[in-house]
Amino acid sequence: MEKLHCHNILLPLFLLPLQFSSLLLSSAYTLPDQYFINCGSDQNSTVNDRTFIGDNKYGSLSHGQSTSVQDTNTSKDPSLLYQTARIYKCLSPYELDIVQSGTYVVRLHFRAFSSANLFSAHFNVSTSTRLLLSNFSVQNGSNSPVIKEFLLTINVPKFRIYFTPSRGTSFAFVNAIEVFLAPESFIPSNPPLVTPTGSNSTYNDSLSQLLQIVYRINVGGSKITPDDDTLLRNWITDDDFLLTREAAIIWSTFTGTPNYMEGNATNYTAPDAVYQTAEVLNITNFSKLTWRFNVSKNSRHLVRVHFCDIVSGSLNILHFNLSIYGNFSWLINPYLVDGFKMRVPFKYDFVVDSDDFGFINISVVKGDSDQNKSSFLNGVEIMELMKVSNWIPPTQCQQKKTPLSVILGSLAGGFAVICILLAAVWFGLKRRKAKSAETFDDKSSRISEKDLNLGLKMTFSEIKYATKKFNKKMVIGEGGFGKVYKGTLRNGKKVAVKRSEPGHGQGIMEFQAEILVLSKIRHRHLVSLIGYCDERAEMILVYEFMEKGTLRDHLYGDSEGSTSHSELSWKQRLEICIDSAKGLHYLHTALAGGIIHRDVKSTNILLDEHYVAKVADFGLSKSGPLDHTHVSTDVKGSFGYLDPEYFRCLQLTDKSDVYSFGVVLLEVLCARPAIISTANTVEEVNLAEWGMSWKKKGQLEKIIDPLLVGKINPNSLRKFGETAEKCLKECGVDRPTMADVLWDLEYVLQLQQTAVYREPHEDSTVDASMELQLPVVQRFPSHSFPVDEGDESIVRDDDGSDTYASDVFSQLKIDDAR
Numbered sequence: 001m002e003k004l005h006c007h008n009i010l011l012p013l014f015l016l017p018l019q020f021s022s023l024l025l026s027s028a029y030t031l032p033d034q035y036f037i038n039c040g041s042d043q044n045s046t047v048n049d050r051t052f053i054g055d056n057k058y059g060s061l062s063h064g065q066s067t068s069v070q071d072t073n074t075s076k077d078p079s080l081l082y083q084t085a086r087i088y089k090c091l092s093p094y095e096l097d098i099v100q101s102g103t104y105v106v107r108l109h110f111r112a113f114s115s116a117n118l119f120s121a122h123f124n125v126s127t128s129t130r131l132l133l134s135n136f137s138v139q140n141g142s143n144s145p146v147i148k149e150f151l152l153t154i155n156v157p158k159f160r161i162y163f164t165p166s167r168g169t170s171f172a173f174v175n176a177i178e179v180f181l182a183p184e185s186f187i188p189s190n191p192p193l194v195t196p197t198g199s200n201s202t203y204n205d206s207l208s209q210l211l212q213i214v215y216r217i218n219v220g221g222s223k224i225t226p227d228d229d230t231l232l233r234n235w236i237t238d239d240d241f242l243l244t245r246e247a248a249i250i251w252s253t254f255t256g257t258p259n260y261m262e263g264n265a266t267n268y269t270a271p272d273a274v275y276q277t278a279e280v281l282n283i284t285n286f287s288k289l290t291w292r293f294n295v296s297k298n299s300r301h302l303v304r305v306h307f308c309d310i311v312s313g314s315l316n317i318l319h320f321n322l323s324i325y326g327n328f329s330w331l332i333n334p335y336l337v338d339g340f341k342m343r344v345p346f347k348y349d350f351v352v353d354s355d356d357f358g359f360i361n362i363s364v365v366k367g368d369s370d371q372n373k374s375s376f377l378n379g380v381e382i383m384e385l386m387k388v389s390n391w392i393p394p395t396q397c398q399q400k401k402t403p404l405s406v407i408l409g410s411l412a413g414g415f416a417v418i419c420i421l422l423a424a425v426w427f428g429l430k431r432r433k434a435k436s437a438e439t440f441d442d443k444s445s446r447i448s449e450k451d452l453n454l455g456l457k458m459t460f461s462e463i464k465y466a467t468k469k470f471n472k473k474m475v476i477g478e479g480g481f482g483k484v485y486k487g488t489l490r491n492g493k494k495v496a497v498k499r500s501e502p503g504h505g506q507g508i509m510e511f512q513a514e515i516l517v518l519s520k521i522r523h524r525h526l527v528s529l530i531g532y533c534d535e536r537a538e539m540i541l542v543y544e545f546m547e548k549g550t551l552r553d554h555l556y557g558d559s560e561g562s563t564s565h566s567e568l569s570w571k572q573r574l575e576i577c578i579d580s581a582k583g584l585h586y587l588h589t590a591l592a593g594g595i596i597h598r599d600v601k602s603t604n605i606l607l608d609e610h611y612v613a614k615v616a617d618f619g620l621s622k623s624g625p626l627d628h629t630h631v632s633t634d635v636k637g638s639f640g641y642l643d644p645e646y647f648r649c650l651q652l653t654d655k656s657d658v659y660s661f662g663v664v665l666l667e668v669l670c671a672r673p674a675i676i677s678t679a680n681t682v683e684e685v686n687l688a689e690w691g692m693s694w695k696k697k698g699q700l701e702k703i704i705d706p707l708l709v710g711k712i713n714p715n716s717l718r719k720f721g722e723t724a725e726k727c728l729k730e731c732g733v734d735r736p737t738m739a740d741v742l743w744d745l746e747y748v749l750q751l752q753q754t755a756v757y758r759e760p761h762e763d764s765t766v767d768a769s770m771e772l773q774l775p776v777v778q779r780f781p782s783h784s785f786p787v788d789e790g791d792e793s794i795v796r797d798d799d800g801s802d803t804y805a806s807d808v809f810s811q812l813k814i815d816d817a818r
């Protein structure tokens with residue numbers, strides 16, 4: 001599937017939902033190209049016509065902070081796929097773009113070659129929301145690859161896989177990764193639910209959240225390798241599982257192609273070879289064939305049994321029963337399903353509870369009425385429904401700190417002061433351990449009380465007291481979700497109370513999920529969540545009150561003639577921008593997968609009594625980038641701030657926030673709204689375009705806020721203009737990260753304050769970091785960047801200021817399987 005990227009043709013807005021739905025209408029399934037990855041390699045490797053791309057040189061694959069190793073001893077494994085591995089020493093994701101949501105096959109290959117001592121690695125493998133493998137390792141001495149396969153739903157644009165070393169070991173590895181869309185209806189929707197005592201019900205929950213393949217058996221046949229399977233699967237023989245070998249006759253005389261029929265098994269359900277062989281009951285002395293599969297106790301598995309009557313010479317001969325644990329039985333009649341054709345492959349699915357049994361027994365039992373007739377089985381697959389554990393989502397990779405002495409040693413002359421200040425910003429960043437995080441429950445069950453932060457729970461009566469019974473006079477804002485009230489708690493603390501109104505797009509689940517995350521996000525420059533109330537179906541969030549209101553109000557009065565318009569100095573404005581950039585940078589990096597604000601604008605930047613800026617309101621009613629309502633409301637709501645790439649790619653990324661922040665920068669400079677629909681000229685309507693046209697002419701000073709005229713150091717202005725320009729780049733990839741923006745803004749502030757006079761051309765094109773001649777300061781991690789060992793699970797908290805509880809109605813972007 002072709003990846004959507006920046007330069008696609010601009011789509012008319014009304015076509016957006018249509019375009020997405022057309023992606024979902026798939027025609028006949030063929031195995032997709034994406035993703036087959038030969039990790040840590042320069043070379044491609046081909047298996048069953050499928051090319052595994054070497055990810056070292058293939059630019060578009062994003063493998064985070066990692067390195068690669070090569071087996072120096074290639075004498076044992078001839079396959080290119082297993083001669084290289086990618087090594088993760090800290091928490092950093094392999095990241096894949098997903099164009100179509102659906103059920104995906106995720107297959108991970110691990111071959112621990114001893115020349116790189118890969119046997120010593122113990123690690124977890126996870127997505128952003130689910131743990132796939134815990135403390136995984138490959139047994140010492142095993143030369144063959146271990147392959148782990150999962151089926152899961154991916155409905156986010158970026159799918160991330162994390163390989164996290166366990167405590168005590170220093171790295172994780174992976175040799176190959178496959179991630180591809182499974183055939184349609186690959187996972188059944190409501191199979192019978194079978195327990196050891198029988199079955200009375202169907203399984204009515206979703207099966208596609210996370211399944212791990214445990215057994216895949218070609219009954220009566222031989223091993224099948226990926227080269228001979230349409231979906232590159234491995235199948236093994238049933239010898240270790242068949243209980244009474246002498247009761248079975250191996251049937252492998254059929255070599256033709258099975259009669260695949262519409263509505264039953266396809267050639268993707270299982271390869272021909274599975275249906276070409278079977279174990280058949282020898283009725284002379286036995287009445288059934290039984291296979292036993294060891295599984296964990298009290299676990300739940302999806303059991304898929306494959307049949308194809310290759311035994312009978314004519315139609316309508318064999319009817320028999322499939323039995324699970326002896327108490328459940330299911331009639332197998334090959335001619336009910338085959339429309340009176342011979343050798344039609346078909347399969348049945350069951351969800352089986354293991355209760356206290358450490359195994360699952362599957363039998364084919366000859367029918368009561370057909371004493372002379374046999375029974376058979378062609379294949380079995382057993383997949384475990386992975387339990388939702390108390391999974392803590394991974395947190396970001398830690399940047400390596402460059403020793404301060406090195407930097408100090410390189411300082412020279414008049415730059416010293418600036419350097420120290422800048423170094424202080426970057427190296428003053430404190431680390432803190434990830435707080436024990438929440439469960440990202442992927443089912444639609446309610447998040448239990450114990451998961452919510454009870455310390456933040458408030459009674460409805462307290463809130464009624466604070467807002468004087470939701471007095472209209474206390475309303476300070478209104479949005480798509482409901483109203484915001486000003487309030488005073490009994491302890492005298494001033495708060496802002498957001499009360500969601502029924503029917504305004506937010507469900508209790510989203511509300512609770514938000515509290516879980518929001519109560520964890522703590523940052524000096526994000527508005528703090530103080531409490532919540534979920535009594536009587538109320539959905540109320542309580543925030544710290546921001547005395548000075550929105551940034552916008554201080555820049556220019558709105559049409560109703562705002563009274564709070566104050567004369568912020570250039571320095572104050574820069575400090576506000578820097579504060580906000582810190583808040584956004586934290587959002588983008590602190591939690592796994594990051595959080596995208598999605599609605600950065602001057603009304604969402606609030607000021608406290610000391611004019612300290614905090615980012616607020618991550619949007620209550622938006623549920624995802626591809627949601628229909630989201631497309632319409634958001635585009636209207638924040639026109640003028642919206643990333644142009646959104647129209648092409650239908651995706652909001654952290655770089656979309658950077659774009660919006662660029663518009664805010666211009667607002668701060670020019671003191672005018674992002675859109676003036678009543679403007680005199682077309683050019684003037686959109687601030688981003690207008691600002692950039694003046695920037696290109698080199699005359700940005702002509703459109704600045706009259707209050708600032710003559711008060712901005714020209715160098716500071718120029719650097720500020722360049723920073724805004726970078727943020728407003730058409731393509732997200734060309735825009736800086738919030739960390740870069742923050743760095744540039746700090747520099748802009750220094751240029752305003754420092755007396756050092758420099759020729760304007762000196763810093764017009766180069767980065768602040770280069771001008772400062774600090775080559776040793778590597779500001780941002782690249783994938784080759786060295787990292788501390790054993791540094792997993794550390795969240796960086798800008799400012800170290802986690803005493804400030806934070807935030808906000810969040811627009812979460814927690815990727816993948818939900």
Ligand SMILES: *[C@@H]1O[C@H](CO)[C@@H](O)[C@H](O)[C@H]1NC(C)=O
Pocket residue numbers: 042043044051053054058
């Ligand atoms: C590997 O395959 C990719 C995609 O088909 C191609 O772009 C690349 O050139 C190939 N690399 C090598 C070394 O053949």
Ligand SMILES: *[C@@H]1O[C@H](CO)[C@@H](O)[C@H](O)[C@H]1NC(C)=O
Pocket residue numbers: 073074075076
């Ligand atoms: C390569 O591997 C084989 C088999 O494990 C071993 O016998 C041989 O000594 C190894 N060679 C080197 C150079 O390590």
Ligand SMILES: *[C@@H]1O[C@H](CO)[C@@H](O)[C@H](O)[C@H]1NC(C)=O
Pocket residue numbers: 119120140141
């Ligand atoms: C693996 O086994 C070899 C000898 O068989 C030993 O030298 C090596 O230390 C072992 N590695 C680990 C990680 O246990």
Ligand SMILES: *[C@@H]1O[C@H](CO)[C@@H](O)[C@H](O)[C@H]1NC(C)=O
Pocket residue numbers: 122135137166167
């Ligand atoms: C991981 O497994 C190894 C043995 O396979 C064990 O020694 C180690 O303690 C385990 N680590 C954790 C964190 O469970």
Ligand SMILES: *[C@@H]1O[C@H](CO)[C@@H](O)[C@H](O)[C@H]1NC(C)=O
Pocket residue numbers: 124131134135164165166167389390391792793
């Ligand atoms: C690995 O997963 C286990 C089980 O959830 C967890 O206890 C452990 O902390 C994880 N280890 C790391 C390094 O994340």
Ligand SMILES: *[C@@H]1O[C@H](CO)[C@@H](O)[C@H](O)[C@H]1NC(C)=O
Pocket residue numbers: 197198199200
């Ligand atoms: C099925 O339901 C019937 C009646 O509702 C009950 O008597 C029987 O025990 C149930 N069987 C199983 C296996 O739960």
Ligand SMILES: *[C@@H]1O[C@H](CO)[C@@H](O)[C@H](O)[C@H]1NC(C)=O
Pocket residue numbers: 201204205
């Ligand atoms: C699923 O089945 C259980 C009983 O087996 C029932 O209590 C529950 O309401 C069902 N859920 C749905 C969504 O049908």
Ligand SMILES: *[C@@H]1O[C@H](CO)[C@@H](O)[C@H](O)[C@H]1NC(C)=O
Pocket residue numbers: 262263264265336337338346347348
């Ligand atoms: C096979 O196809 C027939 C006809 O479409 C359908 O009635 C039957 O349920 C299918 N059987 C299975 C096992 O899917």
Ligand SMILES: *[C@@H]1O[C@H](CO)[C@@H](O)[C@H](O)[C@H]1NC(C)=O
Pocket residue numbers: 230260267268
């Ligand atoms: C699967 O069957 C379809 C027709 O039913 C055929 O076009 C396709 O080539 C087959 N695929 C494989 C991999 O055999």
Ligand SMILES: *[C@@H]1O[C@H](CO)[C@@H](O)[C@H](O)[C@H]1NC(C)=O
Pocket residue numbers: 248249282283284285
């Ligand atoms: C079936 O079992 C009988 C008695 O155990 C044996 O004599 C006969 O050979 C078996 N048939 C086959 C086809 O293995």
Ligand SMILES: *[C@@H]1O[C@H](CO)[C@@H](O)[C@H](O)[C@H]1NC(C)=O
Pocket residue numbers: 284285
């Ligand atoms: C098979 O059954 C026959 C009678 O049907 C009996 O004589 C014979 O001993 C049995 N053989 C075995 C191996 O059980």
Ligand SMILES: *[C@@H]1O[C@H](CO)[C@@H](O)[C@H](O)[C@H]1NC(C)=O
Pocket residue numbers: 240241294
């Ligand atoms: C299943 O478990 C039993 C007992 O725990 C063991 O004896 C048997 O070998 C296991 N079977 C397989 C195929 O691993």
